[in-house]
Each structure stands twice: as structure tokens, then as C-alpha cells.
Amino acid sequence: MHSSTPVTFNGLHHLRAFAILxxxxxxxxxxSGGQPSWLPEFANFGWTGVDLxxxxxxxxxxxQLFSQIKQGQTISLKQxxxxxxxxxxxxxxLTLLIYFCVPFFREKESLPPLWKFLTFTQNFGLNLKDQxxxxxxxxxxxEEHFYLVLPLILLLLQMTRLTKKSYRILLLLFAVGxxxxxxxxxxxYLPHLESTQSWLYWYKFIYYPSYNRLDGLLAGVSIAxxxxxxxxxxxxxSGYGNQFxxxxxxxxxxxxxxxxxxxxxxxxxxxxxxxxxGYGCIVLGAVCPSSILFRCKxxxxxxxxxxxxxxxxxxxxxxxxxHHLLEDAHLNPNVMLVICMINCIVxxxxxxxxxEKPFMNWRKKILNSSRSQVTAEKNKGxxx
Numbered sequence: 001m002h003s004s005t006p007v008t009f010n011g012l013h014h015l016r017a018f019a020i021l022x023x024x025x026x027x028x029x030x031x032s033g034g035q036p037s038w039l040p041e042f043a044n045f046g047w048t049g050v051d052l053x054x055x056x057x058x059x060x061x062x063x064q065l066f067s068q069i070k071q072g073q074t075i076s077l078k079q080x081x082x083x084x085x086x087x088x089x090x091x092x093x094l095t096l097l098i099y100f101c102v103p104f105f106r107e108k109e110s111l112p113p114l115w116k117f118l119t120f121t122q123n124f125g126l127n128l129k130d131q132x133x134x135x136x137x138x139x140x141x142x143e144e145h146f147y148l149v150l151p152l153i154l155l156l157l158q159m160t161r162l163t164k165k166s167y168r169i170l171l172l173l174f175a176v177g178x179x180x181x182x183x184x185x186x187x188x189y190l191p192h193l194e195s196t197q198s199w200l201y202w203y204k205f206i207y208y209p210s211y212n213r214l215d216g217l218l219a220g221v222s223i224a225x226x227x228x229x230x231x232x233x234x235x236x237x238s239g240y241g242n243q244f245x246x247x248x249x250x251x252x253x254x255x256x257x258x259x260x261x262x263x264x265x266x267x268x269x270x271x272x273x274x275x276x277x278g279y280g281c282i283v284l285g286a287v288c289p290s291s292i293l294f295r296c297k298x299x300x301x302x303x304x305x306x307x308x309x310x311x312x313x314x315x316x317x318x319x320x321x322x323h324h325l326l327e328d329a330h331l332n333p334n335v336m337l338v339i340c341m342i343n344c345i346v347x348x349x350x351x352x353x354x355x356e357k358p359f360m361n362w363r364k365k366i367l368n369s370s371r372s373q374v375t376a377e378k379n380k381g382x383x384x
Contacts, residue, residue, distance in 0.1 A: 009286065009287050009294070010293065010294055010295070010296060010297050010298075010302075011283075011285070011286025011287060011291060011293030011294045011296075012056060012059075012060070012283070012286055012287065012305070013298070013301050013302045013305040014286070014293050014296070014298065014301045014305075015052060015056060015282065015283060015286055015293070016053070016056060016301075016304070016305035016308050017300075017301040017302075017304035017305050017308065018049075018052070018301075019049040019050075019052040019053050019056070019308070020049065020304060020305075020307075020308040020311050020312060021049075021304070022043070022045075022046040022048070022049030022052070023046055023047075023049035023050060023053075023136075023312065023315075024046075024311070024315050024341065024344060025039065025042070025043035025046045026043045026044070026045075026046025026047050026049065027046075027136070027315065027316055027319070028043070028319055028337065028340065029043045029044075029046075031107055031316065031319050031320060031323070032319075032323065032333070032336070032337075035333040035336075035337075036333035036334050036337060037333070039337070045256050045259075048252075048255070048259075048275050048279070050139050051215075051216040051272070051275045051276060051279055052216070052279045052282075052283075053139065053216075053312075054139075054142070054143070054213070054215075054216025054217045054219075054220065054276070055216045055217070055219050055220040055223075055276060055279045055280050055283050056220060056283060057143055057146070057217060057220060058146070058216065058217035058218065058219060058220020058221045058223075058224070059220035059221070059223050059224045059227075059283055059287075060220070060224075061146075061147065061150065061220075062150060062220065062221040062224040062225070063224040063227060063228060064080075065080070065150065065151060065154055066154075066224055066225060066227075066228035066229065067228060069154065069158065069163060069228075070228050070229065074155075074158060075151055075154055075155050075158065077151055077152075077155065078370075079367060079370065080147075080151050081147075081151075082363065082366060082367065083363065083367070084147050086359045086360060086362065086363035086366075087309075087356075087359075087360065087363070088140070088143075088144070088309075090355050090356070090359040091309065091310055091313055091351055091355050091356050091359075092137075092140060092313065094351070094355055095134075095313040095314055095317075095351075096114075096117055096118075096134075098314075098317070099111060099133065099134050099317070100114065104321065104324075105317040105320070105321060106133045106134075106317065106320070107133060107316040107317060107319070107320040108132045108133040108135075109133065110130060110131055110132075110133060111131060111133045111134060112126065112131040112133075112134075117134075117137060120140065120141040120144040120145070121141065122137055122138060122141055123138035123139075123141040123142060123208040123209060123210060124141075124208070124209055124210075125204060126138060126203070126204055126208050127200065127204065128200055128203050128204070129197065129200055134316070136312070136316060137313075138208045141210065142210045142213050142217075143217075145210045146210075146214075146217050150221070153166075153169065154166075157169075166225070167225070170218055170221060170222055170225075173214055173218055174214075174215065174218055174273065176211070176214075177211070177212065177213075177214045177215055177218075177272070177273065178269060178270075178273065180209075180211045180212050181206060181212050181268055181269045181272070182269050184205045184206050184209070184212060184268075185205075185206060185265060185268045185269060188201070188205035188206075189201050189202050189205050189206055189263075189268070198263070199263060202262070202263045202268070206263075206268050207262075212272070213272065215272045215273045215275070215276035215277075216272075216275070216276040216279065216280075218276070219276040219277060219279065219280035219283075220280070220283065222280070223280060223283055223284050223287070227287065237284075237288070238288040238289060238290060239288070239290045240285075240288065240290065241284075241285045241286070241287075241288030241289065241290040241291025241292075241293070241294060242285065242290065242291050242292060243285070244281045244282070244284045244285030244288065244291070245281070245282055245285035245286070245291055245292070245293065247281045248278050248279065248280070248281030248282035248284075248285060249278075249282070250278075251274060251277055251278030251281060252275065252278035252279070252282075254274065254278075255271060255274045255275045255278055258270070258271050258274060259271040259275070304345070306352065307345065307348035307349055307351075307352050308348075309356070310347070310348035310349075310351035310352050310355075310356060311344050311345065311347070311348035313351070314344065314347045314348060314351060315344045315347075315348075318340070318343050318344045318347045319340045319343075319344065322336075322339060322340045322343050323336070323340070326339070
């Protein structure tokens, strides 16, 4: 049921915490050389944590915009981009400053050019071998492109009164993703298939480009559209939250087998939408009041969810530094994993406390001031 009272989506906190843990473990086993020995098998699918982040972002960001449309309001690009700027850019720029000014922080040898980070084009043509430092910023590029395009499309639909037909655009974009990956695989990856470093070309041409990675974001947008614009349908399905969670787990299990070798044709073309739909079902279940994830509250997962962006930005550098400083201690691999995990949480908390929180407070003041100004102008106009 929809109400005027804001809904607390406890389930999304759990999923965001899971996503950052999954990504952390995936990167950790790469940076640690596969230690502890049990980790690679467990964390090998952890790269899909980014896809879960995409579904979550697609749902949360589009829900905000859809809510304005539902209330008959015109989308304010100024407010939208202000919100995104203060949420994303300050912490990103600080992390970028650390990477460029403190070589000890770098988990690999060399960085892409600074302009690629500043223009969020680092994910195009990324050479993972020669410029793999801070490579995980590729996902920020995808999200920034999404933040730029989505409100413009919705504003255009509002102006042309075609909002009710927007589902056609969603279907078209899903199809475009399949076509782009097919073309990229056949024309850009296959010519390098016999190369001893063919995996580099797969990441460069299939995995990183934004046009190949829209599936998760579109899944999130689809869920938000159902939530905001289809209340009768939503009320019918919201009682099946746990069933959606189960379906999502089954689909992801299938995706795990399909993507065991990511570089195959089937995994490259169909793996990403299968993962997106699987995580989409789980997010859908998590926002249904009937699901166990919705009903379960946890202060720990809420904290990790709040810190997830800061942890994501800094975790590779923190893992690298921790391993370097403690390499002579010859710690048990499991102990080292726990220490790295704690250090990443502490680094994320400091980033949140010193950067994210002040800028979010500043954002709040600016937006409140802007709303007050608009209200005053409306009141003034009504008196004329």
C-alpha cells in the first residue's frame, strides 16, 4: 500500500550491505593472490555485486523522479543534478586526489589519464593491464551516464505527454543492450580470441562500456515504475515478497553457471540481463512488505549501507596498504582478511564523517533555500 508517510526500505539496506561485501570479497581474492584458500570459490561471482548496485540505483533514483511525475510536478533538473553532485562528486574527488598524490595507495602501477576520471569516460577503452589502478571507478561512469540521460528522457516524455508509453523505451533499451553486446562480441572481442591476453579485450569491449551495462539500471527503473504508477498491480504482487526472493536466487544460480566463463558468447550477451533480472526479483522482493528482508531490521547492515559508497571508492587502496604494512607479520590469511575488512569499514566511516556528511548537510541547506525562494515567488505572484 502507498501512503504519504515515507517508507523505510529495510530490505534495501541489507542488499546494499551485501553488495559491497560481495564486491569487497571479489577484489580481495584478486589482490591477495587467492587467499584464504576457501575464498576464490566463494567470491568468484562477487563481480555481480556491482550489478546489484545498478539495480538499487535504478530503483531509488527513478523512484524519486517518478514520484514527482506522479504528483504532476515538472522534473527539476537543477535539483536533481545538485543532489547527485553533492552525493557523488566530493568523495570521488577526494579519492581521486589520494590516488594521484599518494602512489603508496595504488593497488596497481599506473593510472588512466586524469581527464578520463574527471569526464567519467574512464570506462571506454580501459586497458585493465596497463591502467588498472582505480579501475573500479568504471561503475561510477556508468551511473553518471545514467544520471545524465534518465531525467532528460523523462522530461522529454513529460513535455510530449508520452509518459504512459515509456515502457516501450524500457523494452527498446533492453534490446539495445543485447544488440550492443552482440556487435561488440562479434566485431571487437572475437578478433582477439586467440591472443594470450584475450581477457583484456573482453573487459575493454564487453564488460566496461556503459552501452553494454544498462540491464541492471533498467531493471531497477522497471521496478520503480510498477511501484509508482501501477498501485493496483503492486498491491496484488506485494504479498509475494519471499517468493520473489526465491525466484531471484534461482535465476542468479542459473547465471552463476552461465557466467562461469564470462568470456563465452552466451555469458557475454545473455548473462548480464539474466543477472539483472535475478537481482531485480530480489530487489522487488525486498521492497514488498511481506518479505523477510523488508521486515527484518539491522543497525549493522544499515551502517554498512550508509558507508557502502565510501567503502567502494577506497577499499582496493586500503587492502593494498594493509597487506603491504603487515606482510612481514606473516598473519593467518583469515586474520588478514578480517583486518582488511575492518580497515575498509574504518576508512569508509572517516570518509563519510569528514566528507560525505558535511556535503550532504550543505546540500540540504541549498535545496531548502531554493524551495523557500520558489515558495516566496509563488506567494508574491498570487498577490499581484
